[in-house]
Amino acid sequence: MHTHVEADHHGHLSLDQELMDASAAYFRGEHNRTPTVDDLAAYYRARDMAAVIFTVDAGTGLDHPPLSSEEIVERAAAHNDVLIPFGSVDPRRGEAAVRQARRLVEEYGVKGFKFHPGLQAFAPDDPEFRPLWAALEELGTVALFHTGQTGIGAGLPGGRGIKLRYSDPLLLDDVAAEFPGLTIVMAHPAVPWVDTQISVATHKANVYIDLSGWSPKYFPPQLVRQLNGPLRHKVLFGSDFPVITPDRWFADLAKLEIKDEVKPLLLKENALRLLGLRTGEAA
Numbered sequence: 001m002h003t004h005v006e007a008d009h010h011g012h013l014s015l016d017q018e019l020m021d022a023s024a025a026y027f028r029g030e031h032n033r034t035p036t037v038d039d040l041a042a043y044y045r046a047r048d049m050a051a052v053i054f055t056v057d058a059g060t061g062l063d064h065p066p067l068s069s070e071e072i073v074e075r076a077a078a079h080n081d082v083l084i085p086f087g088s089v090d091p092r093r094g095e096a097a098v099r100q101a102r103r104l105v106e107e108y109g110v111k112g113f114k115f116h117p118g119l120q121a122f123a124p125d126d127p128e129f130r131p132l133w134a135a136l137e138e139l140g141t142v143a144l145f146h147t148g149q150t151g152i153g154a155g156l157p158g159g160r161g162i163k164l165r166y167s168d169p170l171l172l173d174d175v176a177a178e179f180p181g182l183t184i185v186m187a188h189p190a191v192p193w194v195d196t197q198i199s200v201a202t203h204k205a206n207v208y209i210d211l212s213g214w215s216p217k218y219f220p221p222q223l224v225r226q227l228n229g230p231l232r233h234k235v236l237f238g239s240d241f242p243v244i245t246p247d248r249w250f251a252d253l254a255k256l257e258i259k260d261e262v263k264p265l266l267l268k269e270n271a272l273r274l275l276g277l278r279t280g281e282a283a
C-alpha cells in the first residue's frame with residue numbers, strides 16, 4: 001500500500017538534496033534511494049508482489065517542483081501486472097488541485113491519492129480543504145495520509161520548517177466524520193499518536209491503517225494487539241520502500257506473534273477490498 005517513486009525518467013528528484021540526505025541518514029540502508037517507476041516494477045516483479053506507488057506533490061510546502069503524477073501513471077501502465085499508481089495533488093493549490101484530482105481519476109484511472117500534510121504544509125481538518133475531500137468522496141477514491149513523525153527533515157534546524165502536528169491522526173477524525181463515504185488510510189504507525197490512531201480506526205468504519213515506515217520490530221504492543229484482534233480488517237501491509245525494504249519488513253514481521261488467520265488479511269485481502277480489486281487483477 002505504500003511505495004514511493006523518488007525520481008522520474010528525466011533525472012528529476014522528488015525532494016531537494018538536503019532533504020534526501022537527511023532522510024538517508026535517518027533511515028540508513030544500502031539500496032537505491034531514488035527509484036523510478038521502471039525500477040520499482042523490476043523490484044516488485046522479482047518478489048512476485050504488487051505495489052501501490054506514488055509521489056508527493058509538495059510544490060507549495062517545500063518550494064520544490066513535484067514529479068508528475070500523470071507521467072507516473074503513464075509509465076506504470078507498462079507494468080500493470082505489479083504496479084497500482086495513486087495520484088498526488090497539492091492541496092494548497094485550491095481549485096486547481098480539485099480539477100487535477102478529478103482528471104487523474106476520470107482520465108488516468110487512479111484509485112487513490114497520497115497526502116503528506118507535513119511536507120504539503122496543510123492541516124487536513126481546515127475547512128479550506130473540504131472541496132477536495134468532497135470531490136474525492138464523490139469520485140470514490142482512497143485518500144492516504146502520512147501520519148506521525150517523519151524522517152523527512154529529521155535532524156535539520158527546525159526540521160526544515162516541517163510541522164509535525166499536521167500529521168496528527170486526530171485531524172483526520174474530522175475529515176472521516178464529515179465525509180463518511182471517503183475511504184481514508186492513516187499511513188504508518190502514527191508515533192507518537194498511536195493510541196489516537198487506534199481510536200479513530202476503531203470508531204470510523206471508513207478509516208484504515210497502513211503499517212509502513214517502521215520495522216514491525218518497533219510496532220507498539222497495543223498496535224500488535226489491535227491488528228491481531230478488533231482491527232484485523234482495517235490494517236494494510238506497506239513498507240514505505242525505498243526507505244524500508246519489503247524484505248526487511250517481512251523478516252521483522254516473522255518475529256512478531258501474528259495469528260495465522262490475520263496474515264492473509266493484513267498482507268493482501270484488506271488491500272484488495274479497499275482498492276476494489278480481485279486476485280489476479282492489478283491496475
Ligand SMILES: [Zn+2]
Pocket residue numbers: 002004146187240
Ligand atoms: Zn510515504
